[in-house]
Amino acid sequence: MADQQEPTQRLKLPEVLPVLPLRDTVVFPFIIMPLSVSREKSKAAVDAALVDHRTIFLVAQKDKDAEDPGLEDLHEVGTAAVIMRMLKLPDNRIRILVQGITRAKIKQVKRKKPFLEASITKLEEGDFSKDSLEQDALIRNVRKGLDRSASLGKPVASEVMVVANNMENPGRLADLAGSNLDLGLSDAQELLCIQDPLERLRRVNDLLYQELDLLVMQQEIDSTAREDMDRAQREHFLRYQLKAIQNELGEGNELAEEVEELRGKIAVAGMPQEVEEEVSRQLGKLERMHPDSAETSTLRNYLDWMLSIPWSEETPDNLDLKKALQILEDDHYGLEEIKDRILEYLSV
Template sequence: VPEKLPVLPLKSTVVFPRIFIPLSVGRRRSLKLLEDLPPGDRYIAVAAQLDETAEEVTFDDLHHIGAMVRVQHMLKLPDGTVQLAVLGVRRIKLSGAISDEPYLTANIKAHPEVVDQQPSIEREALVRRAIASFQQLVALAPQLPAELASAAGAIDEPVHLAYYIANHIRLTTDERQHLLEMDSPREKLEKLLGHMAHELEVLELGRKIQSQAEESMGKAQREYFLREQLKAIQRELGELDGDQAELSELRERITKAGLPPEAQREADREISRLERIPSASPESSVIRTYLDLMVSLPWNTSTGAEVDVAKARAILDDDH
C-alpha cells in the first residue's frame, strides 16, 4: 500500500474491496484528480462523504475508512463528466490530510479485516447460510439478476462473500459504511443475515398481497363472465331470472289495473327505469313500492256517492 494517494470523495456510495463498481465524476477537483492520473496502473483512494449533499469537501468531511481502488476504465462524456469503472483492492484508513488543492490527497494505511478465531465448521455453516439467504432473495427480488445467485455460490471466503452480498442488496449508505468499518468477517455476515431476513419478509409479504389482489381481480372477472354466460343461456332457452320474472309480473298487473292514460304513461316510464337499474339499489325499491301502490288503487271503482265540491270547500275554509 502506498503511503499517500489522491482521494476521490463519494456521494451516497461505498466501494467494497474485490468489488467492481461504476462511478460518475463531475466535480472540478475530482475531474482534475483523474486528469493527473498516470497511464498504466492507476490507483486512488475513495471514501464516502459524511454529508452526501456537500459539494466542496475536506479531509474532515469524509469517513476515514475507505478503499484503495484501481481505475479499470475511464470515459469522458460530452457534458464534461467522466464515467469510471473501478475495482476495490483493499480496505484502507485515511490517516491524515496532505492537501486540499488541486484535489484532496491523504496519507493512507492498510486496514485489513481481522481473522476470526472460529472453527472451520462454524465458518462454513455461516457462509452456507448467507449464500442460501442471498439466493432466496435473488429468487424473489425482480431487480436482482438470476446469475448473482450462482456467482455467490462460488464464493467461499467470508469477507469476499460479505462484500459481494452487501453490494447487491438494499442497504443505506450508512449501513454499507458501517459494514465496511466492521473488522470481523463473521460479524459482517451475521449483520447481513439480519438485513436479508428483513428484506425477505418484506418481499414475501409483497408477493402475498400481489397474489391476493390478482386472485380477487380474477374471481371478480370470472363471476362477471359467468353471469353474462348465464344470461345468454337463459335468453336462448327463453328463461327468465328472478328479477326478470318479477318485472314481467309487474307489467302484467299494470296492464290488468286499467289505469287512466296519464297514469299508464307514468307507470310505463317508471317500469322502464326499473329495468335499467340494479335490483339491489335503493332506487329500485322505491320504484317498486310506487308501482305496487299505483296498481293497488281502485282506478275503476266508484262508490256512487255524489261529491259536493262547494260544500267540501266551505268545510275546509271553516277548519282552516
C-alpha cells in the same frame, strides 16, 4: 457486481491517493462497480489517478448534499480501488468502472487544487478459522439467502451466485453479499468498517434475512393486489356479457338501470359494514334474476325497505318525563303498569 481476482496481487498500494467522495454509495473490496462522476474536483481526482497507478480512494460523504466536502464531511473508512475503465459522456460527466482493492482509513486529507488527496492506512483483514462450525453454518446460510432472494424476484446476477457458491473466505463472501443488498448508507458503511471476517458475515446474514422478510411481504402484497384486480376485471367482464345477453333477448335493461340506481343509494346510505355487505349481496342476487320472476318483486321490496331506514340520521334525545307522560296519556288509554315501566326506563 461479481467478485473478481485480487487486484492486490498486481498492484502496490500508494500511501497517498486522490480522493473521490461518493454521495450515497459504498464500494466494497474486490467488488466491481460503475460510478458516475460529475463534479469538477471529482473528475480532476479521476484524471490524476489515471496518470499515476490508476488507483483512487473511494469514501462516502456523511452528508450527501455537501457539494465541496472536506475532511469533516467524509467518513474515516473507505476503499482503495483501481480504475479499470473510463468513459466520457456527452453531458460532460464521466463514467468509470472501479474495482475495490482493500479497506483503508484516512490519516490526513490535503486540500490540493483542484482535488482532495489523502494519506491512508490499509486496514488488515482479521484472521479466520477454516474449521469453525459457526462459520460453515453462516456461509451456507448466506448462500441460501442469496438464492432465496433471487427466487423472490431480486435481480441477483447468475455469476454472483456462482462466485458465492464457491467462496470459502467469510470476509469476501460478506462483502459480495453486502454489495448485492439494498442497504442504506449507514448499514453499508457499518459493514465496511467491520474488519473481522466472521463478525462481518454475521452482520451480513442479519441484513440479508431482514431483506428477505421485506421481499416476502412485498410478494404477498403484489399477489393480493393482482388477485383483487383479476377479480374486478372478471366481474366487469361477466357484467358486460350479462348485459349483452339481456340486450340480445330484449330484456333486463330496466332492471339493470334500477340495480345501478340502488347500488348508488346503498353506497351513500351510511349503513353499518355488515348490513351493507348483506344488502349488496341481495342486490347481486337481484341483478342475476329475470325481471318478471316473483322473487324479484320480493327483493325489490326488501331493498326499498332497507334503504328507507335512516341509517345515518340521528335526533337528539328528549328525556322530559312530564312530556313523555303526556304523550303516553294522549296516545294510549289505560295500560298504567306499562306506562310506569316506560317512564322508569327513561328516568334511568
